[in-house]
Amino acid sequence: MRFSLLSLLIFPASSASLSPPPTLTKLSLYDFPSARCLDGSPGAYYVAPSLSDSRKFVFSLQGGGECTGLEDCKDRTKGDLGSSDHLASTMDISGQRFLSQDEDENPFWFDATHVRVMYCSGDLFSGNGSINEDIGVFFSGAKIIDAVVKEVSKDWEGGEVVLWTGESAGGIGAMMSVDRVAKSLSNSTVVAAPVAGFYWPTLSEYHGEGASEIDYPFFPEDWVEMAKTWSSVLPSNKCARAVDVPETCLTAHINTPFVESDIFFVESQTDSVQLSLHNGIGDEPDGSVPTQTDYVLEWTANMTSFIKSHLSTGEGGGRRVGTFNPSCYTHTSFSADKPLIDGRHYAQAFYQWYFNGDAEAMQDTCDEGVFHCNPTC
Structure with missing residues (x-):
């Protein structure tokens, strides 16, 4: 559900001055x-308070893959993807998509309070707090998500508007948690905008010329094993009963x-990490390997059609x-700067969609047999 901009316009905004660096x-x-x-170290987050006394908040979940085994997970504890002991006291968020304080780059959200939730759990933000x-x-x-939201929102009075986002693993986490967060912030408006977080269970891997080893397969049975390892909190009882x-x-x-929440997917049609890390296509495809080209074209067609199948105008109040x-x-x-569709970048497209009711889909359409066709990539 969209909210009225009038209630937020009473708070002056300026892009002339920037908030101090977010603090840990x-x-x-x-x-x-x-x-x-x-x-076992505590979860952590960075906050850059709004300079305009705004009721706008952006929560961004950090990305960084996942771990499922002893060696993999233990290795992650040596850095900030597995421990908060290594985190710096401040963070540079310039150019960090919806955390940017540049109005041209991040219309509407540039002057929000920005919260960067650090990813140190290796579980796509899904684990229930158990020790394996x-x-x-x-x-x-x-x-960690629940704790950060509770702590940041403890003094809210209601009427806040929240952009719930994240990239890659953080985008996956944002999608599976948005309704839970919206329920906990029932007096506020929450919209999800995951970046590179649109995944599906693998349909087939690439095994042709130039194929690479797949360290993290995403077939349905792999999701079963990962969820068991992580003691994952599933996002929706309705979903669990239906599939x-x-x-x-x-x-x-x-x-x-x-x-149930509004969603805006920021996603490439040929997602390089999904294709290489989880589907095994090897080096960036250039069209010179027919079997690879055919696979990428089919995968890209799935990406575009799957996203299109979910698009909704919200007619009737949905x-x-x-x-x-x-x-x-x-x-x-x-x-x-890039990529652009019809002259707009991702944040401008989100703004026009959410606040002005523009078309649900800004999707490129390539000629038959062509992928990676956007000239601004």
């Missing part, structure tokens, strides 16, 4: 004992029909679903 806050394990990183005895690490991503493999509700394509879906071989590289 570590969650209290006394208050939130289950909100831990892989190594077999691996010896905590999987607490869902608990054959409830754990696949952790993916946006399976879960979206059951999400939720709205829109997208910025360029034909580019990229993952999270969305900026004010």
